[in-house]
Amino acid sequence: MTSETDLTRSQRGRLTLGAVLLGILLGVVMIAANAYGATAGRPPVVDGTSYAGIPAQRNVLGTPDAKVEIVIYNDFQCVYCGKLHAEAEAQIIDQYVRPGKARLEIRQYPTYGEESVRAAEAAQAAADQGKYWEYRDLLFQNRQGVNKGNFSDENLVRWAGELGLDQVIFANSLATGNHRAEVEGELQEAERLGVSSVPTVFIDGQKVEGAQPFAVYQQIIEEELAK
């Protein structure tokens, strides 16, 4: 066994200092990597070109005669809906919706609370002015917590302004609640279809729950395209 006196006090002092510095260095590297990853991993700011060239009719994206129908039930306050939106959905749009193989429809299942309902109504108000998809991007990018006042009417109207929408018409739509019945109708329809959580995706009627990797959706879409 090594003896206690193998290292002198000054040697131990230097080693201790080195250990402390190494610990700090490791910590700083981890912090830098995490902060960089968190910032770089955020969805790009909407520039209005993401859906360029794809036919859009309110909350339906893609050509009406596309072979495969994909329906996503989401809630704008749901974290996994945001994950699906940022990851697999973007790939589905690029690989299947943009080339006209599939059309994508978004329906609301706002069960997280009043702010989910208001956000869903706001998305429909944006659809009135032809910016449903861009506004939906903004909602997911600005999601923070659940029912913490982030989806206040004030913020919802402000974001509409950022997209160049007419804020007076938009605010009036929110104030009168003229899309509430539509949102509630989608909620009831979802329950009738057996939706119990978000996100839930239907690909030609096949239900897939949760934010799955793109490959899961890809396999089903390919099977449907091959029929």
Place this chain on the structure above:
Amino acid sequence: MITSIRQGATLERSQVEAQRQSRLLVLALGLLSILGIGLAGYMSYTDLLGSVPVCGGVGDCETVHTSAYAYLATVPVAVFGLLSYMGITALALVRWRAKGTLGYLASLGILVLASSGTLFSAYLTYVEFFVIDAVCPWCVASAVTITVSLALAATDVAAQTRRG
């Protein structure tokens, strides 16, 4: 002669006392690291399964564990915590059994893991409170555990450095 014997006996008693305190300290470090394995292990398990830890109405685990800050190069940060705690446990075991230089080097290893872990946990706690505005009690418990571990590790290393 008698004075010399008395001095020797006093020295021996203080050495025995220092050794006893040292073993208590290492024991506490080992127990804390096992607690840390439990905390980080649970968070890693849920994160890797794609779900979130149960907060039981305290805090907002969903927001914290699904935020971009919950990952480090696509790996959940909880996994790094789990690995650190496992490393501390292994090194505490070495420290418990080995004396001399090997035991001292094990203590240094614990110091490295605990100081980097404390620094990273402090950053994550700041992010929880001031960036994403949501707190996960499991994360806070782990942050406290690693901070106390650092204090114990520093005390242990300081004692050994003083002894030379």
